[in-house]
Amino acid sequence: MILVDRLSDQRFAVSGARVMRVRDYLALDHGVRNRRVINLCQSYEYLSRGYYCSLLAAARAERVIPEADVLLDLNWKRLQKTARSELSPQIIDALAKSGHGPEQAPDHIDVYFGRTADKRFRQIAERAFDQFRCPILRLHLNRQDRKILREIEAPSLGQLDDSNLAEFEAALRAYLRGRVRKQGNVTPPTALVAILHDPDEVLPPSDKEALANFVQAASDLGAKAELITAKDFHHLSEFDALLIRETTALDHHTYRFAKRAVKEGIPVIDDPDSMLRCTNKVYLAELLRTHRIPAPKSAIFDKRRITEIAQQFSFPSVLKVPDGCFSRGVRKVKSPEHLNEVATEMFKNSELLVIQEYVETTFDWRIGVLGGEPIFASRYFMAPGHWQIVKHEDDGKSFEEGGFETVAVEDAPADIVSTALAAARLMGDGLYGVDVKETPHGPMVIEVNDNPNIDAGVEDVVLGMDLYRRIIAHLLGKIARP
Template sequence: MSGIVVVDRRADWPVAHADVRVMTAWEYLTADPGGEPPRTRIYNLCRSFAYQSSGYYVSLLAAARGQRPLPDVTTIQDLKLRDGPRVLSEEVESLLPASLDRLESDRYTLHAYFGRCPVQRHARLARALFNAFPAPLLEARLVRRAREWRVEAVRPLALGELPSGHHDFLAEVAADYFRRRAPRRRGKRAQPFDLAILVNPDEPQPPSNARALRHFERAGEEAGFAVEIIDRSDYGHVAEFDALFIRETTAVNHHTYRFARRAAREGLVVIDHPESILRCANKVFLAELMARHRIRTPETMLVHARNIGEVEARLGLPCVLKQPDSAFSMGVIKVGDAAELKRAALAMLERSDLIVAQGFEPTDYDWRIGVIGGEAFYACRYFMAKAHWQIVKRDGAGGVDEGAHETVAIADAPRAVVRAAVAAARAIGDGLYGVDLKQAGNRVKVIEVNDNPNLDAGVEDQVLGPALYARVIGHIRQRLDARRAGAR
């Protein structure tokens, strides 16, 4: 059983489907609170979501019972806000012209049923609206002013308000939705938790390759998870899971951060946690944090428009300049003379009022120590790309040349490297991190902490094999078990 459809009258929902059953709002509200298992999906199709109405209480009590209402009370309240359309995502705004520009009228009413629209041309826009306001039935009023389309209002739609001719379409999409949301099973035993793994199938260099993702799925199933691979179009379904594991390159001004924020707000266990994304994404923050915790790094200074002239005297040349929000060796450059330093720094300062400069410390390889839950669990040496000072060399045409790698057991990695990595990761949080370090003799320095480290089959798993994936998934399961124990 994938869930319960709650309506005011049974006749309101004539759609029969094996994976759901129908209850009236009165039956649901007066039922034994322990009669339905936690995590049951509740599809609230009441005629009104007014404050303290029966529809409002269905979603409110579903959350109190540990179930999963659609819509939840937060969405109900968001749909009532007068400025709701003003805070729509960039995705919705970007889809309006392509979806609506061919219309002759300056007004249009769009209907979205479980994220789908009867008019195929508006399919992507309907899905984006559902992601912004996850509710089974939505109506959006769209208006064109000064040649630009805007969302004038979005509201939940009552079953009795469906346009004539839409009932068959609703029955079709609802049946498809229930079928897709039905709990996945392993054998005949339902898994106790649901895990979503967020990926981007079109990402050229994802943090986990396809083989690693299959290992994560297998480890999840063995740990008691029903695992589902999702992408950015599944934002509206986040609240239906117990945990979210992001395996797409993260950034702050990006849908990965919005996924993490929503998951955390809904009470999911999240890796990467939004706070970790915020902290690791900005090298200015990392520089200050490492200094405060007295963790050794290359000589570092924060550069702004007024102190560019001090960089050479303090750090020497060559030195390294870093864009604060850079990742995977991008936005990190080595400058060799004063003119190049000034030119590159000024270019970076056009994007950010502060950038990071560090002394250049050449080594044959960088250490990467994986840390989860405050403990190290894998160690890699990433060697510099041929005839280059970084582990990744990029050409102007998008080509990438990577250096060799060598994975070693944590016990075989230098103790000073492991200690420094763990200290740096714990300064960020207790999630999953990849800490990059340089070692010269007995001197160990932290380069940066990554919230979304590569975990690729054939690289980071060379020593641990399947145990690497089990360690990550096991951490997620432990946190869920701790929450469940604390709720008793």
């Protein structure tokens, strides 16, 4: 749905989109849940018809651009201050890379759906659109000021001349590409799924073959999946669901993707709440203790309690930074003196640390849980001559892994599976990998991972393609339907 003040404002046809006058839209008694609405009103001022269109679209559970809070941000100049401070040096850097100084900058940069015709400022356009998701943005520049970005404005469609209009039309069509149903006998996909990955990641949660299996699984279910990367952030709203297959962290674009998906009404695995709960080992340790989930003895401490902790724990013990992953940020300490040395170094990057009793086993169970139900059971064996599953070399790039064995869930020890399910259900109803040690005293939960490995020939040994289809089907089942 494209909203305009007058039908004549929309000077070109867009296949697959309906154009409606603002007054007709405001008079509707209901919306269409999850419909995409592009608001091209002449004015976005507070309490204007344009503002009310965005406000009502959100209330009707429609996915509108721009959202009402974006309009408030644009109209309240103080809220632009941070954006101007961030983008100004990037604009100057873009000019320098093209061999120009600030004095050779244009008067303004026009941005249409995150795109601009000036190649020098393409990344600037994407970042501006990430912060102010508005169909048309105009970045006014001041060549005489080191903070070169003077103001961010949202012009109306009527302010564009013929050449600008052609650029806007191309950007609009690109923005809608892949979402417009094609004519003919080809059955359109029921949903478009984005799979976020990093092709350069050393230890990705899914290898290339597994990613291809996810794409095939979506096709098997009548949907379509596309692989995307971090640079596709401003395209996220074009999809119906998001599957993150890149190592997650809170201070990372994976978390921003998850947060954006939730704001857009797009179901996502991993959801931001699961990331928050699982990524931080301080939170996890306290959660397991509160709910009496069996786990190795652990404690959360700050630098003032190092001596006290050394008296409370036997050695060796395991020391963890709150947000380590893939065996990184985890150290084995051999004595009180070693604890003091390692903890002092780790405290440079974290206010709190977690110490955990060391439980020696030759393997860890990894129970995959989806929507509160087990979907795979694997044994991960320790790396040769090492106490962890993954042994990282000093160069930060090389690593060595132990072997694995995947069995049918019903063939895994029942107490291991039930303990894993109890831990996972504390996190949510998404996809988790629960690491459990099998000890003479019963199961012990070591970790709950929000982004578990799904690799071809490893976790899928028992279920095969059905594992991928179950994950995609779970995601598709959360898409809001009209």
